[in-house]
Amino acid sequence: xxxxxxxxxxxxxxxxxxxxxxxxxxxxxxxxxxxxxxxxxxxxxxxxxxxxxxxxxxxxxxxxxxxxxxxxxxxxxxxxxxxxxxxxxxxxxxxxxxxxxxxxxxxxxxxxxxxxxxxxxxxxxxxxxxxxxxxxxxxxxxxxxxxxxxxxxxxxxxxxxxxxxxxxxxxxxxxxxxxxxxxxxxxxxxxxxxxxxxxxxxxxxxxxxxxxxxxxxxxxxxxxxxxxxxxxxxxxxxxxxxxxxxxxxxxxxxxxxxxxxxxxxxx
Ligand SMILES: NC(=O)c1ccc[n+]([C@@H]2O[C@H](COP(=O)([O-])OP(=O)(O)OC[C@H]3O[C@@H](n4cnc5c(N)ncnc54)[C@H](OP(=O)(O)O)[C@@H]3O)[C@@H](O)[C@H]2O)c1
Numbered sequence: 001x002x003x004x005x006x007x008x009x010x011x012x013x014x015x016x017x018x019x020x021x022x023x024x025x026x027x028x029x030x031x032x033x034x035x036x037x038x039x040x041x042x043x044x045x046x047x048x049x050x051x052x053x054x055x056x057x058x059x060x061x062x063x064x065x066x067x068x069x070x071x072x073x074x075x076x077x078x079x080x081x082x083x084x085x086x087x088x089x090x091x092x093x094x095x096x097x098x099x100x101x102x103x104x105x106x107x108x109x110x111x112x113x114x115x116x117x118x119x120x121x122x123x124x125x126x127x128x129x130x131x132x133x134x135x136x137x138x139x140x141x142x143x144x145x146x147x148x149x150x151x152x153x154x155x156x157x158x159x160x161x162x163x164x165x166x167x168x169x170x171x172x173x174x175x176x177x178x179x180x181x182x183x184x185x186x187x188x189x190x191x192x193x194x195x196x197x198x199x200x201x202x203x204x205x206x207x208x209x210x211x212x213x214x215x216x217x218x219x220x221x222x223x224x225x226x227x228x229x230x231x232x233x234x235x236x237x238x239x240x241x242x243x244x245x246x247x248x249x250x251x252x253x254x255x256x257x258x259x260x261x262x263x264x265x266x267x
Contacts, residue, residue, distance in 0.1 A: 002056045002258075003016050003017055003018060003055060003056030003057065003254055003257060003258060004016070004017050004257075004258075004261055005017070005058070006237075006238050006239065007204070007238065008126070008159065008178070008179055008204030008206075008238045008239070009178060009179055009198065009201075009202050009203045009204030009205075009238065010178070010202040010203075010204075011126075011158065011159040011178045011179065011204055012158075013085060013125060013126070013158065013159060013204075014058075015058065015059045015085060015204075015206075015238050015239040016056055016057045016058045016059055016239060017232060017239055017240065017257050017261055018057055018239065018240055018241075018242055018253060018254060018257055019057065019058075019059030019060065019061050019087070019206065019239045019240070019241040019242070020048075020049075020052045020057050020059070020060050020061065020241070020242070020243075020244070020250075021061045021208070021241045021242055021243030021244075022060055022061060022062045022066060022069045022072075022073065022243070023063075023066045023067075023069065023243050024037060024039070024040075024243055024244070024245045025039065025040060025045055025048075025062075025066070025068075025069045025072050025073070025245065026039065026062075026066045026067035026068040026069030026070070026071075026072055027039075027065075027066050027067030027068070027069065027094065028067075029067075029097050030094070030097055030098070030099070031213075032213050033213055033214045034213075034214045034215055034218055037245065039067075039068075040245050042075075042076075044245070045072060045076055045245075046076055047247065048245060048247060048250065049076055049077075049080075051247050051250060051251070052250060053080075053083055053084070055250065055251065055254040056254065057254070058083070058084060058085055059084070059085045059086075059087065059239055059241070060073060060084055060085070060086050060087065061087045061088075061206070061208075061241040062086065062087070062088050062089075062119075063088055063089035063092065063130055064088070064089065064090070064092065064093055064094070064111060064114070064115065064130075065089070065092035065093060065094040065099060065130060066094070067094060070088060070115055070118040070119055071118050073086070073118075073119055074117075074118050074119045074120040074121075075120075077119070077120065077121075078120060081120070081121050085125040085126065086119060086121070086124060086125050086126070087124075087125060087126035087127070087128060087206070087241075088115045088119065088124055088126075088127055088128075089127065089128045089129065089130035089163060090103075090107070090108045090111040090112060090115075090127060090128075090129060090130060090144065090148070091103045091107075091108070091111075091129050091130040091131065091132070091138070091144060092130040092132065099132075101130075101132045103129065103138050103142035103143075103144040104142065104143070104144075105143045105144070105146070105147040108143075108144050108147040108148065108151075109147055109151065112124065112127060112148075112151055112156055112157065113156075115127070116156065123155065123156060123157065123158060124156065124157040124158070125157070125158045125159065126157070126158065126159045126160070126161065126178075126179065126206075127148055127151075127157045127159075127160045127161075128160070128161050128162055128163045128179075128180075128181055128206075129144050129145065129148070129161070129162040129163065129173075130163055131162060131163055131164050131165050131169065132165075133165045133166070135162070135164045135165055135166045135168065135169020135170070135172070135173070136166075136168060136169055136172060138162075138169075139162070139169065139172050139173060139176065140172075145160065145162065145173075145176050145177060148160035159178040159179055159204070160177060160178055160179075161173065161177035161178055161179035161180050161181065161203075161204070162177055162180055162181070163180070163181035163182075163206075163208065164180055164181070164182055164191075164194070165183075167190055167191055167193055167194055170182050170191050170193075170194030170197075171193065171194055171197055174194060174197050174198050174201055174203045175201075177203065178203065178204060179198075179203060179204030179205065179206060179238070180194060180198060180203065180204075180205060180206070181205075181206040181207070181208050181241070182194050182195065182205065182206075182207065182208070183207070183208055183209045184207050184210065184231060184237075185209055185210050185211060185212040185216055185227060186212065186216050186219070186223055186226065186227055186230075187212050187215075187216065188209075188212075195234055195236040195237060196236060198236050199234075199235060199236030204238045205236050205237050205238050206238060206239055206240075206241055207231055207237055207239070207240040207241065208241055210227055210228075210231060210240040210241075210242055211223070211224065211227060211242060213243075217249075224252070224253065224256055225256050225259075225260060228240070228253075228256050228257050228260050228261070229260040232257065232260060232261040
């Protein structure tokens with residue numbers, strides 16, 4: 001059995017059901033995981049990426065706000081860029097332990113150019129707006145999505161979208177973007193209408209915090225299996241981005257997805 005792939009909406013990209021979230025490769029301050037951790041050293045990070053690729057994962061999710069994640073990936077992927085799809089973001093910066101947000105066209109353009117350099121590539125596969133929670137304000141008044149659409153036409157990115165924090169924002173973004181990133185886990189299913197809508201429209205859906213940032217994974221029973229069975233039964237879910245730096249968790253997650261991901265429920 002190999003890890004299945006699904007189309008990312010109508011983008012032409014095919015993503016593995018599990019993507020690898022890379023917050024924990026670059027940032028261990030101001031995060032909400034159940035326990036503290038050290039950033040993996042170069043060898044461990046390289047081994048993690050190699051293992052992920054061997055297991056069939058083809059999607060990496062990063063962001064300027066994930067500390068040194070983009071810079072590290074840029075080095076680690078040298079000579080291997082073509083093996084991966086890379087998703088990064090614009091709008092959130094994390095400096096000296098604090099986040100700040102800038103969704104302006106100028107910052108968006110500069111951020112994409114910086115990500116291209118840091119990731120050592122001439123095209124980004126997916127760029128998402130990294131929302132601060134004011135989804136509708138960003139979509140309606142900031143020009144961020146329009147700038148990403150321009151940069152897609154210029155060939156600097158293949159697909160763009162928004163990582164939203166409200167169902168209203170997800171629904172509006174779905175009308176304007178190639179894909180969205182929304183939360184769905186055992187504690188929260190409020191973005192389910194967004195996923196239904198995206199499926200109807202041919203818009204890709206990436207799931208963040210599938211394991212409730214690790215809090216679900218430490219609950220009784222088999223929450224990882226229950227989570228993946230529920231998520232991948234929905235044909236609108238393209239991929240779940242799970243953040244792990246533990247190779248055994250990575251292997252177990254892929255095995256669980258392979259076991260539960262049959263034919264998705266028709267809507
Ligand atoms: N606004 C946004 O755009 C946004 C926000 C949040 C997240 N994200 C993206 O989504 C990704 C995932 O979100 P997340 O990292 O917050 O949460 P998550 O994927 O729900 O959970 C990650 C946590 O679960 C643990 N874990 C993973 N597999 C496990 C297993 N089999 N058993 C026990 N524990 C397990 C990991 O610890 P170990 O390292 O010990 O495995 C890690 O602490 C992020 O890395 C990021 O790329 C985006």
